[in-house]
Amino acid sequence: MLQTRIIQPAEGAYQYPLLIKRLLMSGGRYEKTREIVYRDQIRLTYPQLSERIARLANVLTEAGVKAGDTVAVMDWDSHRYLECMFAIPMIGAVVHTINVRLSPEQILYTMNHAEDRFVLVNSDFIGLYQAIAGQLTTVQGTVLLTDGPDKSADLPGLQGEYEQLLAAASPHYDFPDFDENSVATTFYTTGTTGNPKGVYFTHRQLVLHTLAETSVLGSLDSVRLLSSNDVYMPITPMFHVHAWGIPYAATMMGIKQVYPGRYEPDMLIRLWREEKVTFSHCVPTILQMLLNCPSAAGQDFGGWKIIIGGSALNRALYQAALARGIQLTAAYGMSETCPLISAAHLNDELQAGSEDERTSYRIKAGVPVPLVEAAIVDGNGNFLPADGETQGELVLRAPWLTMGYFREPEKGEELWQGGWLHTGDVATLDGMGFIDIRDRIKDVIKTGGEWISSLDLEDLVSRHPAVREVAVVGVPDPQWGERPFALLVVREGQSIDARALKEHLKPFVEQGHINKWAIPSQIALVTEIPKTSVGKLDKKRIRVDISQWQASNSAFLSTL
């Protein structure tokens, strides 16, 4: 290490640790009247939010929760979740945001693996909780979260109902200082192979992520994506990578926040209208669902800015949203990255481009946000050129990446190689720093000595007028290694078979967009494509389905 000048602080100087409590302080003191809204049921002001966080801290402390303990939350998006995201870390404990869409076995696994000491359970999940309670190895107490009138529940170790406990607790809590490298949050990735893996983030990481996020959303680009006058409603669950960190950012800025509970399209549209929501984030499939839901029919969503992440944003959805008044901006991140890595901001050159060119960039993963360093590497870890064409695995450095997987050092070493976090995504980088995600490494189809991006192929297949939805995976092939296989949902009243798809793809081969190995020799027509708990194509499940269909020579299949 270089011998730089380091000076001992003066006697009495305050060495400021970056703690989550500091985010709460800022918004609360400034905007006294702005509200945190929960469905059509609860409205809190910022001072009330701060007071409830202190009360919750007292409830937990009195229930025996200590610094270093892990406290789990099973709830839909709510003001209560926001309170937990502050109060639990602020007493030095770790909040485990349980992915309630995992299977009961997976939830049980994650709770035991995370060593949860205490659980806050929404009444919707009591049945699920009861079913696994007998096998939980570390939980010592529970709290009931409920919107209904019944404040009791048959939960082992129940301390009481949330609102009743808060009402009885002291409204004052002297939140202590501690090491900024203390773990604040943990949650489990919805890995497509093996058990879920626990990522974790420290106070320092979350404070830095919040500052960089507000900085980039407020300052970069001609579109001011986030200002303190916006009204925020998440449409990505709070259990999923801190709802992309926006609840922390919105609280720091004192922004009005609207929490929709369970994601019901009618409620989302109603809250959007009544609370005048201007800023959200979601994955493409959820946006698609929203635009198509009956209560949104004919609705002009003018002024709604939505960040899209989780999966690639395609041009058709971008344009469909724009036609309804929604300004979409793509962003990129993953569970391991807190999550914000890049956002599709347009620089001067791009803003001067045609609408078509601008769209091409607005739907890419975008440019790394401040402090993030991105590169692409080959299989041996050699850096590859940022020429917009060469594909390689995207690797990252940033101050807010998980430093490993909880209690699985060997998986942490796989994630981190040579000081770079390996994303498992194949990407190109261009001269402006734009990241373009081409595929997951494990979804790339290796055929005839070539790599074919399953995403590219899905894009081309989706241009066929009969195709409503598509997933392409590689399936084992004795001659070619792998061959692409397409799973299709056909539009009502239309049809397609493997031969028609080949005809559709031929021009792209002739134009050099894809090579001839990229034409699927087998397709399946299905009514629905399997998705993961966070709405992504579940390619692991799709591969299993395909092998079963192939074994049984299912009627779904159409072969060249």
Add this chain to the structure above:
Amino acid sequence: MLQTRIIQPAEGAYQYPLLIKRLLMSGGRYEKTREIVYRDQIRLTYPQLSERIARLANVLTEAGVKAGDTVAVMDWDSHRYLECMFAIPMIGAVVHTINVRLSPEQILYTMNHAEDRFVLVNSDFIGLYQAIAGQLTTVQGTVLLTDGPDKSADLPGLQGEYEQLLAAASPHYDFPDFDENSVATTFYTTGTTGNPKGVYFTHRQLVLHTLAETSVLGSLDSVRLLSSNDVYMPITPMFHVHAWGIPYAATMMGIKQVYPGRYEPDMLIRLWREEKVTFSHCVPTILQMLLNCPSAAGQDFGGWKIIIGGSALNRALYQAALARGIQLTAAYGMSETCPLISAAHLNDELQAGSEDERTSYRIKAGVPVPLVEAAIVDGNGNFLPADGETQGELVLRAPWLTMGYFREPEKGEELWQGGWLHTGDVATLDGMGFIDIRDRIKDVIKTGGEWISSLDLEDLVSRHPAVREVAVVGVPDPQWGERPFALLVVREGQSIDARALKEHLKPFVEQGHINKWAIPSQIALVTEIPKTSVGKLDKKRIRVDISQWQASNSAFLSTL
């Protein structure tokens, strides 16, 4: 310390230090065509800036500068200064930004005290440098900075001229990682008593300051004060608290930057017009000078956003600027605070107020920016209520405050008491967190058992139609302890004496605004009021002048 959960990073994980080099990375890769402009002489793109920073790092390294060394800069605001603010800290050295408006004796003192090893000297300061060179105890080499054709100068230890050295150096430098708590910058406060004191800031502090500054300027308030589409020109010197940190922020965001060299009103106005400047910062006296300069006559400055700090912003200047199209926002900070502490953002309640009410808040010191904690205390360090009325010394916590004074631990202990930085400013805090600076503690006039704010009194005196400028200080009085004394500059063709001033102030006494002790019993009519090197009223000098005038019974004086 609380026993929180701290997890050892995975093998191979990159533990990201917050280093200044990371700020450079972001803007440069994104905006390839935006420029850094120096007067009408130099235009650089961001990639060129990055390359020149690497070249400068090589020049310094080859000249023998090592990590931990201090490298001083004596220059007007320039692209060169920006390059130094990056290159010097990025090699692990400390950049000392010399206040060229100090006296030669003070400059000599600061250079020896800071242990400067190396100095970059603008040709305008060669005479000054030569005069002190013989007494410099640590300097080993110099570099000439010049805009002119003559690339030689009689400077001891001269390595060469900046541009020639850069041209000959390698354009590549592998900037190392090191401890984020390494000192990056130092400069000396223009204290009104005793020797200048050296404050210092670490890489971590500057990165956090930059993130918080861009976050607050971009996201907070209905006015978007800073976006990447702005064009930035400083009108506060770069040697003065990093030009309020904006050069770092602008570089991180890839914003076009315009450096005006020495502050000549004609050049400033010309650059504003030709480069389409939209964002600046300055002290009130400089803005006043700008608005009144001949080349600004009749000019509509529509779209120019200016942050005002350094001294209190008065309503008259705010309105005069607004009438010319300039949107002013007050901010507060000091040399010890990096500097940004607060900005006068309006929340929902205030934005709904009348224009008069909005103005009252736009000219206050403002609301603490994210992560800053502010309080007021009495002389014993007891916290006082934030009721908008109680006055106390403003004390601060933030992640970017100087941790002491360089090589003067006892002065550091005075600055830091009980874990709070003591600003020496008297302020009120209100329920929204608004800070209203009332005076410097040492400028408060203690008379008849009461404290009178010299700023309040200056505001009331300035409302007299004959008064163009005013300074009020307390002078020793055997009966009352101190009595207020007013120094006035009278408008052309007008006059005033102590009796007329008393008549003017009487109604304010009757309305209870001030007590009767606040009426000055003696005033002096002068043609100019002494100011410090950064344009503030020089009350130390004023007190000396007054005692001389009183001793000689000068004709300037008018007594009740």
